[in-house]
Amino acid sequence: MKVIQTIAEMRKLRQRLLEPVGFVPTMGYLHEGHLTLVRKAKEKNASAVVSIFVNPTQFGPQEDFEKYPRDTERDLAMLKTAKTDAVFMPSAEEMYPANSVTWVDVKKITEHLEGAARPGHFRGVATVVAKLFNIVQPDRAYFGQKDAQQVLVVKRMVADLNMNIEVIAVPTVREPDGLAMSSRNIYLNPEQRKAATVLYRALNHVLELWSEGERNPARLRRHMLDVLRSEPLAVVEYVSVADPETLEEMETAKPGGLVSMAVRVGKTRLIDNMVLELKPRLLPD
Amino acid sequence: MKVIQTIAEMRKLRQRLLEPVGFVPTMGYLHEGHLTLVRKAKEKNASAVVSIFVNPTQFGPQEDFEKYPRDTERDLAMLKTAKTDAVFMPSAEEMYPANSVTWVDVKKITEHLEGAARPGHFRGVATVVAKLFNIVQPDRAYFGQKDAQQVLVVKRMVADLNMNIEVIAVPTVREPDGLAMSSRNIYLNPEQRKAATVLYRALNHVLELWSEGERNPARLRRHMLDVLRSEPLAVVEYVSVADPETLEEMETAKPGGLVSMAVRVGKTRLIDNMVLELKPRLLPD
Numbered sequence: 001m002k003v004i005q006t007i008a009e010m011r012k013l014r015q016r017l018l019e020p021v022g023f024v025p026t027m028g029y030l031h032e033g034h035l036t037l038v039r040k041a042k043e044k045n046a047s048a049v050v051s052i053f054v055n056p057t058q059f060g061p062q063e064d065f066e067k068y069p070r071d072t073e074r075d076l077a078m079l080k081t082a083k084t085d086a087v088f089m090p091s092a093e094e095m096y097p098a099n100s101v102t103w104v105d106v107k108k109i110t111e112h113l114e115g116a117a118r119p120g121h122f123r124g125v126a127t128v129v130a131k132l133f134n135i136v137q138p139d140r141a142y143f144g145q146k147d148a149q150q151v152l153v154v155k156r157m158v159a160d161l162n163m164n165i166e167v168i169a170v171p172t173v174r175e176p177d178g179l180a181m182s183s184r185n186i187y188l189n190p191e192q193r194k195a196a197t198v199l200y201r202a203l204n205h206v207l208e209l210w211s212e213g214e215r216n217p218a219r220l221r222r223h224m225l226d227v228l229r230s231e232p233l234a235v236v237e238y239v240s241v242a243d244p245e246t247l248e249e250m251e252t253a254k255p256g257g258l259v260s261m262a263v264r265v266g267k268t269r270l271i272d273n274m275v276l277e278l279k280p281r282l283l284p285d
Numbered sequence: 286m287k288v289i290q291t292i293a294e295m296r297k298l299r300q301r302l303l304e305p306v307g308f309v310p311t312m313g314y315l316h317e318g319h320l321t322l323v324r325k326a327k328e329k330n331a332s333a334v335v336s337i338f339v340n341p342t343q344f345g346p347q348e349d350f351e352k353y354p355r356d357t358e359r360d361l362a363m364l365k366t367a368k369t370d371a372v373f374m375p376s377a378e379e380m381y382p383a384n385s386v387t388w389v390d391v392k393k394i395t396e397h398l399e400g401a402a403r404p405g406h407f408r409g410v411a412t413v414v415a416k417l418f419n420i421v422q423p424d425r426a427y428f429g430q431k432d433a434q435q436v437l438v439v440k441r442m443v444a445d446l447n448m449n450i451e452v453i454a455v456p457t458v459r460e461p462d463g464l465a466m467s468s469r470n471i472y473l474n475p476e477q478r479k480a481a482t483v484l485y486r487a488l489n490h491v492l493e494l495w496s497e498g499e500r501n502p503a504r505l506r507r508h509m510l511d512v513l514r515s516e517p518l519a520v521v522e523y524v525s526v527a528d529p530e531t532l533e534e535m536e537t538a539k540p541g542g543l544v545s546m547a548v549r550v551g552k553t554r555l556i557d558n559m560v561l562e563l564k565p566r567l568l569p570d
Contacts, residue, residue, distance in 0.1 A: 007447060011449065099530075100444070100445040101391055101392040101393045101394065101441060101445065102389065102390065102391045102392070102411070102441060102442050102445035102446055103389075103390045103392065104387065104388075104389055104390075104446070105387065105388045105389075105390055106386055106387045107386040107387070107388065108386045109386065126387070127446075130446050131445075131446055131447045134446055134447040134448050134449065135447045137449075156386060156387060157387050159385070160385040160386065160387035160416075161387055161389070161412075161415050161416055161419055162292060162416045162419040162420045163419050164296065164419065164422075245384075
C-alpha cells in the first residue's frame with residue numbers, strides 16, 4: 001500500500017495504477033462504514049485509492065474542525081487490511097495554497113437540510129471533491145448513504161460539470177443497536193451513546209407508519225419528532241421527508257422520498273436517514 | 286475533420302484521438318486570432334480540438350447573447366484549412382440541461398476590470414470552461430491574450446481545482462491598423478471601425494511613456510484616457526494599470542503589469558490590453 005502526501009506524487013502514481021480506479025474520499029478516523037466503501041471499490045475496480053483529508057473548508061467557524069478525531073496510524077492499518085492500493089493524505093497547505101480562490105458551488109439542493117443548517121458546508125465539500133477527483137482521476141467514487149445530501153450534491157456536481165466519473169452510494173453501516181456509524185460517535189459519552197440510538201428508533205417508527213400506508217409527510221415528521229423528543233438528551237435540529245431530486249419537503253410521501261434528521265446529543269451533531277421504498281422492509285441492523 | 290454535437294460522441298471520439306490533445310474553446314464567428322490558437326495547438330500536440338459554443342451563462346441580461354454573430358459554415362471551412370481534428374459544437378440544452386445548478390466561481394481576481402463591469406461573466410466562463418475541459422480532456426488549452434483577465438481566471442481555476450491541463454496564452458492578433466481582432470468588430474460601422482483604432486493608439490502612447498521611464502500608474506491611466514477621449518465616438522468604461530496576480534491597480538507600474546481598457550464605440554464594447562515589459566518594444570501590428 002502506497003502512502004502519498006503530495007499532489008505531484010499522486011499524479012505520478014496514478015499513471016501506474018491498474019484501471020479502472022475506484023476512489024473513496026474520507027476525513028479519516030475510519031470505521032466499518034469506510035471499510036465497506038473500500039471493499040466495494042476494490043470489488044469493482046482494479047485499484048482502490050483512499051484519501052484522508054480533514055477538509056477545513058467544509059467546517060463552519062463554530063464547528064468541530066480543530067477537534068475532529070484523527071488517528072492516522074490506525075487508519076493506515078485498517079486500510080492495509082482492506083487491501084487499499086494507495087492512500088492520499090495531503091496537508092491543508094498542499095490542498096489549499098494561500099492564493100487559491102476558486103469554489104465549486106452546487107445551488108438549490110444545498111439550500112435545504114444540512115445545507116441550510118451548515119452554511120457553506122457543501123461549497124467546501126463540492127470544492128474539495130472536485131479537487132480530489134481531478135488529482136486522483138478515478139473511474140468510480142464511493143460515498144456513504146449516511147450523508148445522503150452529500151451523495152446528491154456530488155452526483156449533481158459530477159453531472160453538471162460533465163466529470164467522467166460514476167458516483168456510487170453505499171448503504172449506511174450501523175452499530176448492532178442501529179446507530180449509524182460515524183467518526184463523530186467517538187464524541188459521545190456512554191449515556192449519550194445510548195441516547196443516540198433514538199435516531200434509528202425514529203427512522204424505524206416512520207418505516208412502520210409508511211408500511212401501514214401513512215403518506216402524509218407532516219404526520220410522518222410529527223411521529224419522528226415525538227420519538228426523538230422522548231429522549232431527554234436529544235435536541236432536534238430538523239426532521240424532513242424530502243423529494244429526492246429537489247430536497248424540498250414532499251406534499252405526499254412517495255417511494256424514493258428521503259426521510260432524514262439532524263439531532264444534537266450533548267455537543268455532538270448526529271444525522272441519519274432512510275429512503276422510502278416501494279416495498280418497505282426493516283432497516284438493516 | 287470530425288464535427289460533433291453531443292457530449293457522448295465527443296467522449297467516444299476523445300478515446301481515439303492521438304495524444305497529446307490541444308484544445309481551443311471558442312464562441313465561433315472565427316477570425317485570424319482563433320486560427321492562430323488552432324495552429325499553436327496543432328504545432329504542439331498530436332490532435333487539435335476546437336469547440337464552438339456561444340455560452341449563454343457568460344452574457345449579462347442586457348448583453349449581446351441573442352445577436353452575437355454566428356456563421357457555422359464559414360467557421361467549419363476555416364477550421365478545416367487549419368487542420369483541426371475535431372470540432373465540438375453542442376447545443377445549449379446539451380451543455381445546460383434544465384436541472385443543472387453547479388457553478389465554478391473564481392473569487393477576488395474577478396472583482397476587477399471585466400469582472401466588475403460584467404457581473405457574473407467570469408462565473409459563466411469558468412463554469413463552461415470547466416465543463417468543456419471535462420468533456421474534451423485536453424492536455425493543453427489555448428486562449429487569446431486579448432481577453433487577458435479570462436486567461437488569468439482560467440489559469441487560476443485550473444491551478445485551484447488541480448486540473449491536469451496546461452493553459453497557454455497566445456499574443457493578441459491585430460488588424461493591419463492595430464485593432465485587436467474580435468468577433469464583435471463586425472458590429473462596427475465604417476466610421477466606428479475607424480474610431481476603434483483609438484484603443485491601440487492609447488496602448489502605444491502608454492508604451493511610449495513607459496519606455497521613457499514613466500512609472501506612475503495614475504499618470505499612465507490619465508494619458509491613456511486623454512488619447513481615448515480625443516476620439517468623439519469612444520466612451521471609456523475603464524482604464525487600468527493592474528498587478529498581474531491580483532488585478533488590483535498597482536501603486537507603481539512594474540514589468541508584468543497589465544495595462545487594459547474597456548471602451549464603447551456605439552453599442553459595441555471593445556477591450557484591449559498589453560503587458561508592461563522589462564525591455565519595452567513596439568506592439569506588433
